[in-house]
Amino acid sequence: MSTIDSSIEVGETGAGITDTVWTEKGSWLDRVPRAVSMIVLFAAFLAIWQGVTLLGVVSPIIMPTPAEVGRDIVTVAINLLSGDYMLAALWITAKEVFFGFIIATVVGFSLGVLVGETTFGERAVMPYLVAIDTMPKIAFAPLFVAWLGFDIASKVALAAFIATFPIIVGTAAGLHAADSNARMLFKTMGASRWQMLIKLKLPTGLPHFFTGLKIGSVGVMAGAITGEFLGGGKGFGELIRVAASMLDTPRVFSLILYLSLLGLGLFAFVNWVQQHFVFWHKARVTTAE
Amino acid sequence: MNAAAAFLPAESKPREVVYELKSVSKTYAMRQIHALDNVNLRLERGSFSSVIGSSGCGKSTLLKIMAGLQSPSAGSVVLAGKPVLGPRRDIGMMFQHATLFPWRTTLENIVLPIEIRDGKQAAAAKHEAGRRLLDLVGLKGFENVYPGELSGGMAQRAAICRMLITEPEVLLLDEPFSALDELSRDFMNMELQRICMARNATAFLVTHSIPEAVILSDVVHVMRPRPGRVVETVAIDLPRPRTLEMITTPYFGALVAHIRSRLDKEAA
Numbered sequence: 001m002s003t004i005d006s007s008i009e010v011g012e013t014g015a016g017i018t019d020t021v022w023t024e025k026g027s028w029l030d031r032v033p034r035a036v037s038m039i040v041l042f043a044a045f046l047a048i049w050q051g052v053t054l055l056g057v058v059s060p061i062i063m064p065t066p067a068e069v070g071r072d073i074v075t076v077a078i079n080l081l082s083g084d085y086m087l088a089a090l091w092i093t094a095k096e097v098f099f100g101f102i103i104a105t106v107v108g109f110s111l112g113v114l115v116g117e118t119t120f121g122e123r124a125v126m127p128y129l130v131a132i133d134t135m136p137k138i139a140f141a142p143l144f145v146a147w148l149g150f151d152i153a154s155k156v157a158l159a160a161f162i163a164t165f166p167i168i169v170g171t172a173a174g175l176h177a178a179d180s181n182a183r184m185l186f187k188t189m190g191a192s193r194w195q196m197l198i199k200l201k202l203p204t205g206l207p208h209f210f211t212g213l214k215i216g217s218v219g220v221m222a223g224a225i226t227g228e229f230l231g232g233g234k235g236f237g238e239l240i241r242v243a244a245s246m247l248d249t250p251r252v253f254s255l256i257l258y259l260s261l262l263g264l265g266l267f268a269f270v271n272w273v274q275q276h277f278v279f280w281h282k283a284r285v286t287t288a289e
Numbered sequence: 290m291n292a293a294a295a296f297l298p299a300e301s302k303p304r305e306v307v308y309e310l311k312s313v314s315k316t317y318a319m320r321q322i323h324a325l326d327n328v329n330l331r332l333e334r335g336s337f338s339s340v341i342g343s344s345g346c347g348k349s350t351l352l353k354i355m356a357g358l359q360s361p362s363a364g365s366v367v368l369a370g371k372p373v374l375g376p377r378r379d380i381g382m383m384f385q386h387a388t389l390f391p392w393r394t395t396l397e398n399i400v401l402p403i404e405i406r407d408g409k410q411a412a413a414a415k416h417e418a419g420r421r422l423l424d425l426v427g428l429k430g431f432e433n434v435y436p437g438e439l440s441g442g443m444a445q446r447a448a449i450c451r452m453l454i455t456e457p458e459v460l461l462l463d464e465p466f467s468a469l470d471e472l473s474r475d476f477m478n479m480e481l482q483r484i485c486m487a488r489n490a491t492a493f494l495v496t497h498s499i500p501e502a503v504i505l506s507d508v509v510h511v512m513r514p515r516p517g518r519v520v521e522t523v524a525i526d527l528p529r530p531r532t533l534e535m536i537t538t539p540y541f542g543a544l545v546a547h548i549r550s551r552l553d554k555e556a557a
Contacts, residue, residue, distance in 0.1 A: 181388045188356055189402045190376045199405070203392050280391035280437055 064250040072250040073257060080258070086239065093235040094262060096152050096224040100159025101266065104216050108164040109209070112171020116205075117197060126172075133165045138226050145231040155227030155235065162223035163216035170212020174205020207281050210274040217270050221263040236262075307491045308332035308355070308459050313364035315350050315517075323516035324350040325361070330510070330519070332459060332491050337482075339494040339502035340510045340519075343552060347517020348495045349463070355493065356382055356461055369458045378406055381457030383465045387444035389436035389451075396420065396432035399450040406455070415454060422450040425484060442473045449484060460485070460492040467497065475533055478505055482531060499545050499552075504531050511551045521551055 032040075046066045052058060053065045064072075079086040114121035115129065141158050148154035178201050186196050228237025236259055243251035308330070315325040325347045332338055342348055353359040354366060357376045366373045368380065389398045397412075399419040404412035416432075423429055426446040436444055445466060452460060465481070466474040478501060485492050496502050502509045506525050513520045525544060527535055535541050 179388075181384055181386045182390075184358070185382070185384065185388050186405070187358055188376050188380070188382045189405045190378065191405045195405055199401075200390075203390065280435060 061247055062249060064253065068250040069253045073254040076251070076254045076258060086236075089234055089236050089239050090258065090262070092152060092233065093224055093228065093237065093259070096155040096159055096227070096235060097220055097262065097266060099152075099156045100220045100224055101163060101217060103156065103160040104163035104167055104220060105213065107160065108167025108212065108216065109171050111164070112168040112209075112212075113175065113197075115168060116172030116175030117201070129165070129168060137162050137165075137223075141227055141230040144227065150232045152233065152235070154231050155224050155233060155237075158227040158231075159220045159223030163220040166215035166219060167209070167212040170208045170210070170215070171205065173212075174208030175201045176205075177201075177208055178204040206278045207274075210270065210278060213270045213274075214267060217266045218263065221259070221266070225259065304333040304335065306331050307334045307369060308493070309365075309367045310355070311365045311367075313351075313354060313361045313366060315347070315354065315359070316362045325354070326516035326518045328364070328517070328519055332493055334491055335489040336507045337485060337492045337494070337505055338508045338510065339496055339506040340512055341496055341499060341502045341548065341552070342512030342517075343514060345517075346512040346514035348512060350517065351512075352461055352463055352493075352495050355459075356380055378402070378455045379458040381452035381455060381460045383445075383448050383452045383460070383462050385464045385468050387436075387441070387448040389439070389444055389447055391435060391437050394433050394435055395423070395428065395439065395447050398436060398447060399423070399454055402451060402455050419450065419454060422453055423447075425453075425487065426450055426480065441469050442477055445469065445477060446480070449481070453484075453488070453490075458491065460490050462492060462494040464496055465494075466501075474501075479531075479533065481505065482529075486530060499548050500536055500541075503541060503544050503548070504533070504536060509548060511548055523548060 029037075049066050053060060053063055076086060080090065081087075111121075111125070111129065115126050116122070137158075140161060141154075144154040144157045144161075148157055175197075182200055182204070183196070186200050191199070224235070225237040225240075227233075228235045229241055232238060236255060240252055240255045240259075243249075243255060309332070310328055310330040313325060313328045313330075314323075316323050328347075328351060330338070340348055340351065350359065354361050355373070357373045357380060360374075368377065373380070389395070390401070393401065396416060396419050399422065400412040400415045403415045420429075420432055423432055426449050428443060428446050428450070431439070431443070431447075436447065439447065448465070462481075466477045469477060481492075482505060484490070492505075494502065494505060503525055504527075509523045509525060510519045511521045511523065512518065523544065527541070
């Protein structure tokens with residue numbers, strides 16, 4: 001009986017289709033696998049790019065064809081794999097990113113705990129952090145160069161400076177994430193403030209902390225490259241700057257691609273660590289309700 | 290049987306008083322709110338008491354004072370012969386939400402009170418006791434499951450275990466099953482009765498539901514707001530173990546009607 005009833009209902013709304021399965025009716029576009037649609041979109045993008053440059057809409061000096069960029073990607077790959085000067089440059093930038101990220105994580109976490117956990121931090125320190133955060137941090141680059149020289153230290157400082165703030169915010173927000181029920185429960189168990197922090201607030205706040213780390217991992221790349229643009233040195237940013245000044249645009253594009261692989265790697269690493277430490281967050285079914 | 294006489298507290302069987310509140314009052318000076326006024330309570334060993342009242346009648350304040358989370362403005366609060374001056378391990382508490390921590394397995398959640406009070410080693414030593422409690426509440430085999438995989442009712446069973454692990458003198462229950470659907474709630478209430486009887490636990494329940502208070506309790510305290518105080522103490526003279534079928538008896542209906550009339554009067 002019930003199946004007949006439902007088929008009639010569907011028939012009314014579904015224009016005579018006497019089938020209870022509705023989900024099949026989606027557009028054919030929705031059924032294309034994700035990888036295929038991504039590849040198709042990318043191919044279309046390349047085709048338009050190639051077409052625009054071949055038709056001479058844009059000058060080939062400022063906009064290379066995808067084919068040229070492709071050839072240069074191979075050239076750079078050979079240079080990198082043979083351990084030539086580009087690998088040395090990438091290594092320098094990677095070091096800047098790595099140390100910048102470590103410093104940002106340590107400083108950001110510490111300040112985040114100070115701001116999120118103590119009244120002094122929240123009342124006295126937080127306003128200054130907000131004030132500094134609203135400043136365009138890139139503008140500090142010349143100062144860092146003046147203080148720390150043209151070596152990697154100034155780039156590490158700028159990278160760390162930019163990446164620290166999202167980590168502070170993530171940590172502080174995480175410390176406030178534990179709800180009042182959980183706090184009350186801990187109080188009834190006679191938990192000390194330290195235990196409350198270690199056993200409740202920090203684990204509860206881990207997802208927020210990792211969100212801060214992810215935003216920071218993007219910022220740290222921007223900081224390192226900007227530092228190299230403005231402060232010289234021998235890193236990848238310098239290679240890009242030199243290539244751009246010689247109007248070697250295919251080289252600029254391929255260098256950016258390899259740089260983005262570095263950024264992607266860092267992001268993926270943070271993501272991997274998060275999956276490892278916050279294993280419960282993905283598989284979380286509502287426990288409270 | 291005289292219906293009115295049945296509502297009087299039974300004074301036939303004098304038992305050991307576990308928890309006693311004498312003339313407890315609470316005023317919040319800042320807001321000039323008189324939350325509790327002269328509340329007297331005696332919880333006998335193995336008895337189940339409830340407090341029922343509208344929102345703002347001081348139930349939560351009363352419970353927080355009994356849990357040692359707040360201090361009374363006046364009066365004495367004595368558990369097992371010692372005044373309650375803060376949270377104590379011989380007070381077990383349970384809330385509306387199970388609040389299990391998703392990074393700990395069910396068993397690790399259950400021994401958390403021990404870990405906080407006595408450290409990790411003591412908690413590890415209590416794993417066997419925790420397993421026995423899981424067995425008691427019907428969660429055998431779930432010790433290594435993470436709470437994300439437990440249903441609402443199962444999570445509350447685990448919360449019961451966590452409350453019992455310190456072997457408390459008194460169980461304070463703050464609407465423990467009100468977040469569950471009604472069928473699970475009835476079932477869990479019967480489970481709660483079974484667990485309390487098995488352990489001869491002294492329980493104190495705060496609830497919004499009159500039938501829940503009546504079916505579970507030996508005594509129901511009806512509270513009235515502004516200022517919060519107990520206006521009537523109703524003894525529930527139903528045999529144990531209670532069953533859900535008792536809800537349909539005339540005596541049960543009369544009790545519920547009587548308590549409701551008291552509450553309606555106060556609300557008006």
